[in-house]
Amino acid sequence: xxxxxxxxxxxxxxxxxxxxxxxxxxxxxxxxxxxxxxxxxxxxxxxxxxxxxxxxxxxxxxxxxxxxxxxxxxxxxxxxxxxxxxxxxxxxxxxxxxxxxxxxxxxxxxxxxxxxxxxxxxxxxxxxxxxxxxxxxxxxxxxxxxxxxxxxxxxxxxxxxxxxxxxxxxxxxxxxxxxxxxxxxxxxxxxxxxxxxxxxxxxxxxxxxxxxxxxxxxxxxxxxxxxxxxxxxxxxxxxxxxxxxxxxxxxxxxxxxxxxxxxxxxxxxxxxxxxxxxxxxxxxxxxxxxxxxxxxxxxxxxxxxxxxxxxxxxxxxxxxxxxxxxxxxxxxxxxxxxxxxxxxxxxxxxxxxxxxxxxxxxxxxxxxxxxxxxxxxxxxxxxxxxxxxxxxxxxxxxxxxxxxxxxxxxxxxxxxxxxxxxxxxxxxxxxxxxxxxxxxxxxxxxxxxxxxxxxxxxxxxxxxxxxxxxxxxxxxxxxxxxxxxxxxxxxxxxxxxxxxxxxxxxxxxxxxxxxxxxxxxxxxxxxxxxxxxxxxx
Numbered sequence: 001x002x003x004x005x006x007x008x009x010x011x012x013x014x015x016x017x018x019x020x021x022x023x024x025x026x027x028x029x030x031x032x033x034x035x036x037x038x039x040x041x042x043x044x045x046x047x048x049x050x051x052x053x054x055x056x057x058x059x060x061x062x063x064x065x066x067x068x069x070x071x072x073x074x075x076x077x078x079x080x081x082x083x084x085x086x087x088x089x090x091x092x093x094x095x096x097x098x099x100x101x102x103x104x105x106x107x108x109x110x111x112x113x114x115x116x117x118x119x120x121x122x123x124x125x126x127x128x129x130x131x132x133x134x135x136x137x138x139x140x141x142x143x144x145x146x147x148x149x150x151x152x153x154x155x156x157x158x159x160x161x162x163x164x165x166x167x168x169x170x171x172x173x174x175x176x177x178x179x180x181x182x183x184x185x186x187x188x189x190x191x192x193x194x195x196x197x198x199x200x201x202x203x204x205x206x207x208x209x210x211x212x213x214x215x216x217x218x219x220x221x222x223x224x225x226x227x228x229x230x231x232x233x234x235x236x237x238x239x240x241x242x243x244x245x246x247x248x249x250x251x252x253x254x255x256x257x258x259x260x261x262x263x264x265x266x267x268x269x270x271x272x273x274x275x276x277x278x279x280x281x282x283x284x285x286x287x288x289x290x291x292x293x294x295x296x297x298x299x300x301x302x303x304x305x306x307x308x309x310x311x312x313x314x315x316x317x318x319x320x321x322x323x324x325x326x327x328x329x330x331x332x333x334x335x336x337x338x339x340x341x342x343x344x345x346x347x348x349x350x351x352x353x354x355x356x357x358x359x360x361x362x363x364x365x366x367x368x369x370x371x372x373x374x375x376x377x378x379x380x381x382x383x384x385x386x387x388x389x390x391x392x393x394x395x396x397x398x399x400x401x402x403x404x405x406x407x408x409x410x411x412x413x414x415x416x417x418x419x420x421x422x423x424x425x426x427x428x429x430x431x432x433x434x435x436x437x438x439x440x441x442x443x444x445x446x447x448x449x450x451x452x453x454x455x456x457x458x459x460x461x462x463x464x465x466x467x468x469x470x471x472x473x474x475x476x477x478x479x480x481x482x483x484x485x486x487x488x489x490x491x492x493x494x495x496x497x498x499x500x501x502x503x504x505x506x507x508x509x510x511x512x513x514x515x516x517x518x519x520x521x522x523x524x525x526x527x528x529x530x531x532x533x534x535x536x537x
Contacts, residue, residue, distance in 0.1 A: 036146050041071040050076045052087055055148035056112055064109055067092045079127050079136055098126050107142050108149060117143040122156060175274035180208055182266050196252065196275045198245040208269065216242035230258050231266060251280040314506060317343045319413025321528040323506055327515045335521030336363030337471045338371045347413055350378040353469040353525050354406035366402045374408065384408040384421045385454040388443065395447035404446040407469055416529060421456040426475065431466035431509065434498045436490040463531040464502045466509055473515045473522030485516055
C-alpha cells in the first residue's frame, strides 16, 4: 500500500483463502499467513522434489513486482547452492535479477492471474559470477496454491552435460555401446558405435547375426563361438575381431553380456565395442622397433667385442698379471669406455683406461681412435704426459665435439717404476697389503682446450701390489658425488683383501668391483705386480 508520505511500500499479499471477511488488523492477517505457510511447508517436506512456495509482492497499484519464498522442500537447491530453508525469505527478482521479464517470470504472472498451472520448458537462466555469465537450463512446473505459486524444477543441463561427457568419453576411447533385444529384435546403438562401423544413422544399427558378413573370414569362427557361448555364459564374453569398414580393415574389441528374465531365459544382449586399430598398429610398430633394437643390440655387442675385446681370464705381460672387465650400460650397450694393456719394446708396459663422453656409434668411434692412437704413440716411445698432449690435439682436430678423460701409465718391470698422469680422470688406486692409496696427479680433460700440457709422477711398486684403473661408472651414482663413491670403493676393496692370500688378492678385488651406475658403461683394469723382477733381462 502507499504510505501517507507518498512513498511506495511493497507488502506480501496474504492468501485470500485465509483472509477474514472482516479484517480487524495486520495481526489477523499475519496469523492467517503463518498458518498457510505451515501447511504448505508440511506438504513440501513430504515431497521428494525440488520446489518452493512463493507469494506475490504487489505495489500500490496492485501489480506484482516480485515473489517471496515462504516455504521450501528439503531438496530444493538454487543456482547459488542454497538448500531447503535457506531459500525462505528470498525474493525472486532481488535474488535472481535476470529472471525479470524472462519466460519464467511471465509464466509466474499468468499463473497468478489465471489460476491455471503452466510448465515452462527449457528455461535458460543466466547468472553473472566474477563478470562471467553462467548459463543453466531448467524445466519448471508452476502451480497456483493458496494465493501463491509452487514452483517445482528439474535442471536439464545436468542431463545434457552428462550426455556430453558420455559422448566425449566414447569419442576419446573410440568405443560405443549397443543393446540387442532377443524378444522383439529392437536394436539401440550409441553414436560412437555408428562411427566405429562407418554407418550412417539412417542405415540403422547392425544385428549381431549380420556381423559375420563384415568380419574377416579367419575371425568368423571366433565370432560364432563367442555368440554361441552367450546363451549359457554367466559372465561377459570378450573377444577381438577384424572387421571391414568401407574397404578398410579395423581391429575391434567386443565385450558382450546377456540379460535374463526371471525364468533365466536370455532377453537382451548388452555390449561395448571399441576400435583398437590404433593400439594394434602401435603394437605392431613397437614389435618392429623391438626387433630392430634387438638386432642393433646384437650388432652393438659384436662391434664392442671387435673394438674392445674383453679377455675372459687374467693374462700375463712382463712383470704384471692383468685382469680386465667391461660392463656395458643397460640402456646403451655401445659406449666410450676403453682400456689398453700392452707389452712395449725394452720390456716396458703401457697401462691406460679412458672414457669418451656419450654413447652409441659416435662415442665408440672416438674411443677407437683414441685407443689406436695411444698404442701407436706408446710404441713410438712417447712418455705418458706426451701421449696425453697428442690425444688432446687429436680430439681437437678430428672430433671437436667430443670430450674425454684418461689415465696413462708406463711400467718398467726391471725397477718396478710406475710413471703415470691423468686427464680429468679418477685416480689410480694402489692396494698395498690391506690398505688403499690414491695416486693423484690431475690434469685437464681431453678436448677442452687447444693447447695443454701435462706432467707425470713416478712411484716404485712392491711385489704383490695391486693397481686399479677404472672409469667413473664404478663410483658414480645419482644423488652421490664422486668423492663419496670413491670412499665407498676404497672401503669395499680393503674389506675384500683383508685376510686373503697374495695369490687370491687379484680375484678378490675383481669380485668386489660392482658398477654403481648401470646407465653408464664401466671399464676396470687391475694389475698385480708379480714377485719376480727382470733384473737380468
